[in-house]
Amino acid sequence: MPASPTFTHTQVPLTIAGVQLNVAAIHREGELAPIVFLHGFGSSKEDYADITLREEFAGHPFLAYDAPGCGESRCSDLDAISINFLMQTALHMLEHFKIRRFHLVGHSMGGLTALMLADQFPQRVISFVDIEGNIAPEDCFLSRQIVDYPSDDPEAFFADFIERARHAPAYASALYSASLRHKVRAGAVGGIFRSMVELSDNADLMGSFLGLPCPTMFMYGEQNRSLSYLPHIQDHGVRLAQIPACGHFPMYSNPGAMWQQIADFHTSCNG
Template structure:
């Protein structure tokens, strides 16, 4: 009989934030190096980052990844209350639960925007920040702005139509991503998340917040998104750019090895190439 060694632990953490009851599903492990916090994007889950245990560059690093409210295995008593502010408070509460003070930060899309707001509020705690196509400008709302461009009063109908549009989008991993959306996100959470993302992207001075962060910063993007208008500008302001080949918005699905190599580079520039 063979046994499987557990390379990370699973936990369900009860939280109450602003009167909203959460049961947050997390993956984590201990270690003696600097911790890493991973925040997934809309329609994704904590398992996007479980493969950290496969890459030797991260040996010894504790990590924490969890399902955001309204997503994955995390339960939420009031889906309509979910937006970026609640997601930031969830991140802070989870860091407290696991006793994490200073940490490397990695966030994708919705998780990238959440990470940016977290880092802006507590810059002294963030050792480095890998922003994987997180919103820093209005043009980044190609998914979330659909809440206005294809508005529908019925949350379920909007979500079904969103999934269908995503299924046929001409980008790497779109069909793969679309296939699991209804299993990974509650339809009742979509409007609050998308509306808060659009509002912050349009009016939250995200670019200024991103460039003002004192830690090393990387902006990771797929080769299909080289059209983003601000790439040269943020590079001129000291941001590391990481273009991922054969990739659109989802490097963890299209080219995960390149994604992990670039994350490791920012965190260990003297020991990785």
């Protein structure tokens, strides 16, 4: 007998600013407050599927989906993709699933998208777990490669990016690199990275993050404990969660610690 499904997999057709999308999502229903997950660059919705195996989250509905240009999602115009476009996608997905108020979890690119969403619609966000999402220029260690290694050929840039990731001296970097070509369309990379750099360098992301009215947690890998702003955000009431034996990818390097930190944080929010 096949196992009972732990979540539902679906495709959601959307049109945003004239761009046709077919967004691949996983979700489940529940009686408690929903949790919305936004994955990072080169990751996917499946990063968060194990929530169905964690007793701490029993009863919580959840939504995770592949961003446009990523995973199983399809996009008719890859050049249109930016952080703002990803935020608009999030709004449309929330509307489709009739999610009004929710716990928000975002990693890296998804953390920045989540921050923009929470900043514009603070009344809808119950809590925000930011997993190394961009809040300062120093966070562009991946995206700034679009500036540091310029190329007119998206395929060539992406191939070189993958090779650099393969040899980066950080936990899970080689594992991360192995699936990049399967999880991201090369034509989407430039717009995503340029908008991440632009926002990190010129928008007041730190002010937006510290100004959120909801409880916030910033999660980071042990290898990134030297981030200069950690004491500053802690002094402003942000809960810090350092994940041992981990770099930028807690969902690959130490998922048990990641889930436990999120669960403990949500428990404190419900308090």
